[in-house]
Amino acid sequence: MTKLYLDHTKLLELKGNIQSNLDLYKSDVSWLGRELNVQSSNSAQVKVTDLKVRSADDLDNAIRIYTYYKDLPYTLASDQNYWTLLTHTEYWQYMRERWPVEEAQGDPIEFIKTRYYFGQKAMYRNGLSRLWWYVELTYDESLEDPYKYTKLLLEDQDLAGQTIENKYLSRNKVAMKALFEMLDYVGKLEQDEIIQNLTAKQRRNLVRDTAQYFNLTGAVEMWDILLPIEAKEKLILWVNTYLKDMGVFVPHLSKN
Incomplete structure (x- = not known):
């Protein structure tokens, strides 16, 4: 597993300059990836197969993210610096397909804060960490299907958010x-x-x-x-x- 961590000073700089960087969030090339020399390698192989129903792969992607980062300690799993770097670099292409700023409902600045950083709901709405937490909170290896509860959770996106955000x-x-x-x-x-x-x-x-x-x-x-x-x-x-x-x-x- 690639160990990457965004310097907190850089995080504050990025989060404070979302408005001036808005066009960069509409680019298919990660400007932060180029700056830090981090490729959009998509290590967990997450995907968006239906651009009309972008949530269709959430269950599969949650399992992929959790499997790849299964040993992630809670200190990182709940850390904005960690996931912000991943959303802006390694998984930039996925983020552009799953959470395109052009299709944001409401304020695009708040949309970016919520999905690319940590907003008011913290790790439970970030575009990547939410997937990890969906599984972490529902995975049960004692069951014949350890993902039984994950599947129940993700049958309804509103229900999923309502549950894990409580x-x-x-x-x-x-x-x-x-x-x-x-x-x-x-x-x-x-x-x-x-x-x-x-x-x-x-x-x-x-x-x-x-x-x-x-x-x-x-x-x-x-x-x-x-x-x-x-x-x-x-x-x-x-x-x-x-x-x-x-x-x-x-x-x-x-x-x-």
């Missing part, structure tokens, strides 16, 4: 795993037509309300001391009541 969930793997077990359980209820298929809005509300439930109960019962099976069972009891209150159980099948 400070309580992202810092508590027991709670995070219980959340995905619960979402898997809800998916099976839908598949078996025990409940109606939830809309995207209902699913987002479910995750939001689950996070609130964790927050409200965490101070009292401390989810991180529960066994995974205990956390799962506790959350499924809660979600059954939640779904019943929503009125989504199919009447002739529900025994609730």
